[in-house]
Amino acid sequence: xxxxxxxxxxxxxxxxxxxxxxxxxxxxxxxxxxxxxxxxxxxxxxxxxxxxxxxxxxxxxxxxxxxxxxxxxxxxxxxxxxxxxxxxxxxxxxxxxxxxxxxxxxxxxxxxxxxxxxxxxxxxxxxxxxxxxxxxxxxxxxxxxxxxx
Amino acid sequence: xxxxxxxxxxxxxxxxxxxxxxxxxxxxxxxxxxxxxxxxxxxxxxxxxxxxxxxxxxxxxxxxxxxxxxxxxxxxxxxxxxxxxxxxxxxxxxxxxxxxxxxxxxxxx
Numbered sequence: 001x002x003x004x005x006x007x008x009x010x011x012x013x014x015x016x017x018x019x020x021x022x023x024x025x026x027x028x029x030x031x032x033x034x035x036x037x038x039x040x041x042x043x044x045x046x047x048x049x050x051x052x053x054x055x056x057x058x059x060x061x062x063x064x065x066x067x068x069x070x071x072x073x074x075x076x077x078x079x080x081x082x083x084x085x086x087x088x089x090x091x092x093x094x095x096x097x098x099x100x101x102x103x104x105x106x107x108x109x110x111x112x113x114x115x116x117x118x119x120x121x122x123x124x125x126x127x128x129x130x131x132x133x134x135x136x137x138x139x140x141x142x143x144x145x146x147x148x149x
Numbered sequence: 150x151x152x153x154x155x156x157x158x159x160x161x162x163x164x165x166x167x168x169x170x171x172x173x174x175x176x177x178x179x180x181x182x183x184x185x186x187x188x189x190x191x192x193x194x195x196x197x198x199x200x201x202x203x204x205x206x207x208x209x210x211x212x213x214x215x216x217x218x219x220x221x222x223x224x225x226x227x228x229x230x231x232x233x234x235x236x237x238x239x240x241x242x243x244x245x246x247x248x249x250x251x252x253x254x255x256x257x258x
Contacts, residue, residue: 013202016198020190024165027184037183044190047190047194048194054197055198058202067212067213071216082223086179088231
């Protein structure tokens, strides 16, 4: 029984290690940032989960198992966030082979801002400074007419 | 179980070496970010493999730290590159003020 459990753990560890190798091969061979990210995130979720399952089987003790579960949960929570941010910046900085894309919905996106693209800091200057100045002056005038001082 | 140990470490080491090659060759900053992210994941996986094969739970808290550091590092570099984009953007929505992307340069060559 113990030997069978050990072999299951070994299989999980070897599968996770194999996914790490495939990530390296994909990183070297793929052509642009998005496809390299596609290869590089294979061990980030499935590989880490497999290795954590193998480790939790081998390390007999609930403390280690809970901590490995915590690592797996952190990976599942943080991998989509960082991948989303990196791929968004990669698209905007044109590190994308557009000739390899089959669907490119962001290219003809309606309602794009002319300057800001959704990543500006909260205290950024207005997008069109001249128009913003005219509008704020008009609002000032309307306030002044409503409440003459 | 020496065989399992050798095979697992060979696979992990090969993956880490290939990630290092991509980290050195670039060509862009974001490629290096992706390679660093993958390298940190491979490092944490190999720590976990070591802990599992030796039945040695002392490195398990390090795994939590490494996985959180990978997230913070990649997100902060992505924000930094996005700030570079914002400062050099122009009126017509095309960021023509930027240097051309490395992939475009390679494909034109």
